[in-house]
Amino acid sequence: MGWLKTAAKYLLLLMLAGLGALVIAVLIAMASLPGFDELKSSPNGQMVRVRAADGSVIVSLGPSYGDWLTGDQIPESMKTAIVAVEDRRFYMHPGIDPVGIARTIWVAKRLHDEGRRLQGASTITQQLARNLFLTNAYSAGRKLREVVLALAMERKFSKAQILELYLNRVYFGGGAYGVDAASRKFFGHPGSKMSMGEAAIVAGLVKAPSNYSPTADRDAAVGRAKVVLEVMQDAGAITASEAESADPEKVRLAPETDQNAVRYFTDWALAQLDDLVDERTQPIDVWTTIDPAMQVAADKAIRADTPEGAQGALIALDRDGAVRAMVGGRDYVSSIYNRATAAQRQPGSAFKLFVYLTAMEAGMKPDTPVVDEPVTIDGWSPRNSNREYAGPIDIRTAFAFSINTVAAKLGSEVGFSAIADMAHRFGVGTEINTHPSMVLGTSDVRLIDMTRAFAAVARKGVAVTPYGIVKVTTAKGDMLYEHKSDDNRVLVAPWVAAEVTDLLQTAVNTGTARAAQIGRPVAGKTGTTSSNKDGWFLGFSSGITTGVWMGRDDAKPIPGLQGGRAPARAFADFMRVAVAKRPVEQFETQVTLPEWQLEPDEEAYFGEPDEGMTQSPDSVMDQALDAAGVPDDQPAPAAPQPSAAPPPQARQPRTELDGQFLDGIVGRGGERPAQRQGSRPNQ
Template identity: 65%
Template sequence: MARKRPAPRSPWRRRFGITLKILIALGLLGLGALAVAVYVARAQLPSFEELKSSPNGQMIRVHASDGSIIVSLGPSYGEWLSYRAIPAVMRDATIAVEDRRFRSHPGVDPIGIARSVMIRYERGRWIQGGSTITQQITRTIFLNNQKKFGRKFREWILSLAMERKFSKDQILELYLNKVYYGGGAYGIDAAARKFFGHGAGDLSLAEAAVIAGLVKAPSNYSPTADADAAVGRAGVVIQQMVRNGYISQGQAAAADPEGLKLAPTPPQNSARYFTDWALPQLDTLIDETQAPLEVWTTIDPAMQRQADEAIRANAPAGAQGALVSLDRDGAVRAMVGGKDYVTSIYNRATQAVRQPGSSFKLFVYLAALEAGHKPEDTVVDEPVTIDGWSPRNDSRRNSGNVTLRTAFAYSLNTVAAKLGQEVGFTTIADMARRFGISTPVNTHPSMVLGTSDVRLIDMTRAFASVAAKGVAVVPYGIVRVTANGETIYTHEVDRSRVLVAPYVAAEMTDLLQTAVNTGTGRQAQIGRPVAGKTGTTSSSKDGWFLGFSSGLTTGVWMGRDDARPISGLHGGTAPARAFAAFMKPATASRPIEQFDTQVTLPEWQLEPDEESYFGTPDNGGGAGGTPLVDENGNPIEQPVAPAPVDPATQPEGDRPVAPERTPQQQLDDLIDSVTNPDDRRQPAPPVRQQPPRNTPPTVQPVPRQPSDDRPTQ
């Protein structure tokens, strides 16, 4: 009987067999390559003692201008604890919550990786990374936190090599002494001292659970930042310890994370606003990223305290305040970004962008002066409409022919609009950018009244450049940097960039002097020559004062972070008072410096604008602060103002009381008070009937006098 021939093999089975053999061969080759890579990495790893001494980050000590230390930043290290000196509850809590199979896996946990992949598939995003304790310390010492496969593969190789070279106890010792626990604290001893005020050798179960829970998200679970989140996370750690058999349920119940007493937080001062602004600049100034740095800065501790006090004492309730003061070369001598750094680290001096109101007229008049105008030039103060926009003066009246000096002193909006139309709104925007405004500047006609958002530090820089006679001033905070006793950076002041001709800057200073001496900024007087400008936005949302004296330029802003109106806030009130409160002591030790141009009085037949006495907005608002343009610069219809009552037709009892001194005597008194530094008496305002404090002012007109017999104001 013939033998039955076997059935021929299916071609698919043959192909599958070949594929399987290839895969097995590739797997063996891959395992061989992995083994070679691991042992090569093992041979290149530093010794355990070398890993113990390697730094985790860069220490930075910041010095003030007098050499005192403002703050020390960077990693904080506690005492190195050997494995046996680390409390068992700390070791167990860490293993329970971070890597419960730590004692059994070879450095990489396949089960943890598989679980992470499954969760990623179910949730659609990475929730768990599956990293072991060995992988985490490997990443801390050798790698970074980039989520790329190449970095992850190197992490696996190094983790397997670490497990081949060091014992589990050594790896856990490295981990607990080097991992980051938040607040600048590296290692459990630094964390215990920061959060609980004692070393890690005395940690209780609850304290160990809080610290172990920080590794996952140090900023989210920090007990000083969010006590409830820290306690909740500690509860998760304790339950994991029960589940893994490290503690009993009774021990877990006895632990009381909520009853823990935290170490008091050291007070933070407002100089941190300055360091938060200055220190990031190191990335562009130097290349050193390892050696400890000594950073010498421009900040003056006495001026910083005075600035802090000036803002806190003068900012209205519910409002924030900011101040920047620059020396003549751009050195930042004081910077306050808010009332309290502890409650808000938002730096309103360098980060906030707000409308500047009439302080923006600096650029309008600079452009006009550069175009050939002079402070004595006459322009007609009259109703004006530009592309459908009709600004009004704050006094809601027009005064005919006035000089530019008078128009600037009393912040006449119609004149600013006419100048903007004449020189070009694009020219004004270019002038603002030339002087350092880094935010976008619109070219709507209403831009002349300060409708573009700006930063306080930029506006202060612009005024400082005028004070420097038209030479660009660039704010800086870092003078020099040393590393290991060697100077690696020194700041050099650049005085080569001329923004406007010196005579233009001198004429602008002339106008700014008048605004402080007789106009809207009179509360900024400090007993020595001052030049400056107020700014108030519609509905009193922002108040500004910027000015300079004796080589020091200071800008002040006040307002609410949510931009809600603040009753009574105007540039000529609280900001001007804060400016004076700061500048008086700040300039006390400096010699009095006269400006290139002497104070020249404006035309006193002109009725001053509302803000001179009552503080209404000076950016184009109508009665009661109602804006004449919306936030996009479009005109808003306003009610027609009632016609003023002629005093001659008033009943005798309703007429304003005339001053006892003659108009000429009043003018003589005013000139004497302005020009005589030993006599700082204020000029008397025109006769008005004062309104109640909480009601809109009612202005009583002053009869127009003959040209040779003008009232003092």
């Protein structure tokens, strides 16, 4: 029996040594603990609130903190509920709960057999210590430190202070930390005004915030709240009648704001924060350019007008480059890829903007005569979509009806390198090839770059740099960053921009972009790539410039997709809302559209309008052209066949597609260059 006494003696000594070590550890922890006021002011990470142009909060990222509620401001029902469900003996234990520990040991074996770890023994004080000073990594060492800190906190702070810290710092799900943030998120009012039923819902979230979130699963949240009320009644904190009258099913939840489409914008804008501000800890407000009404209209337009199976993107810029709306796809939840800022696609005839900008800068005018005729440049023979040639026309007519042969001839005359330089000058950041086919939009570009280019034309040649952040402030209002606009960089002379605007508004009023009409002056251009893989429309009116792209992410053809159809309709649907409250602005060159021209009339085009390149984008490099200059994957046009002219009563002579015809449509007067009479050759 002597060895038992010796073993007991050593065990007692070990226990006393352990207790002494624990006391010393607690005393050291007490000395190192921050004060109560310091703990109140230190957040668990940075909260970023993103505000729209009207000041409303559109997205909250990171932890969300409401107002700090003192113990007197926190409803008694909230304190009672959290103590009952999380730590019934909170007011009796010294920081750790021996009874709770003993209870959990009984079920430890069963949990271990089920592959689950032991939980449920942590007191409110232990949870607070873990939230403030430790991580959630489960280990014996972390659990021991948690115990030491809990004991130290109980020695340093009162129970009321610990409960106040806990209820203002614990995570309740949905990014909300503290009862005030949780109450505002889930119920739409301050935490100091919570009812018994609301308190039960919030208290029930601590165990599993994601499982019981009212916004994610209302039934689960209500069911959990009923359990909380039962626990409160069992603990003697409330009576049966009080539990019944609380009725969580009658609690009204605050409506969730739809953050789907706007997340494309916030992802793009917030990625720039690291370059704008150095603040990384305290909460900040990011004031943005986004217009909520325009954003909703943009999302609706893309969802409504994008063809089935395709994706759509839209971006709208104000005069100075402020992004008023941005949609990067049909559904952010299913695809976060931002096609408005990241996707690189061929623009088709929308790229002709740079061809004609270069031509105007070189001295040409909208009424400069040109000839629409077959042309071959370095072995490349572009054709028009209607397989016909108009003969002598002017530049305005060639642009309005997106005539490919004229664009090719202009490119050859002004230089393909000069056109590429013009595109880069206007903000296109992707590589532009200088093959002759480049005039038809064979180089990949981004929608945001093309939109800023059109916006610079609308701004009379002054550069436009898209931006989304107006200013960044602290939660207290201290300025950390403020955007400064640069109005001094002139890209082209104002008269060049005015002449190109002349061309762009003619395209909308009489040419390929008639679907973009909105009842006020609009200037714009369509674009469609080969096999209908991409559809574009870019244009401006009343100070807003909008770009629309549609297509498949895998670049497969979409039957019927043309820039003058779905993209132009989406542009019009959006712009009617975007400019509704803005005054009508006339362009320097006005075009009056006759009443009859407002009705769709394909015959006015003499066949389908060209809305993009009809030459395959890679035809020069990778495709063998037949004698007619048509890619192998497209049928060659039938050769013209001689035929006897029908009698006058059988076929009326066709009106010539020239400047006089165009002037007649739009009511534009003035002297015109001499035009060839007669009909165009058929092909």
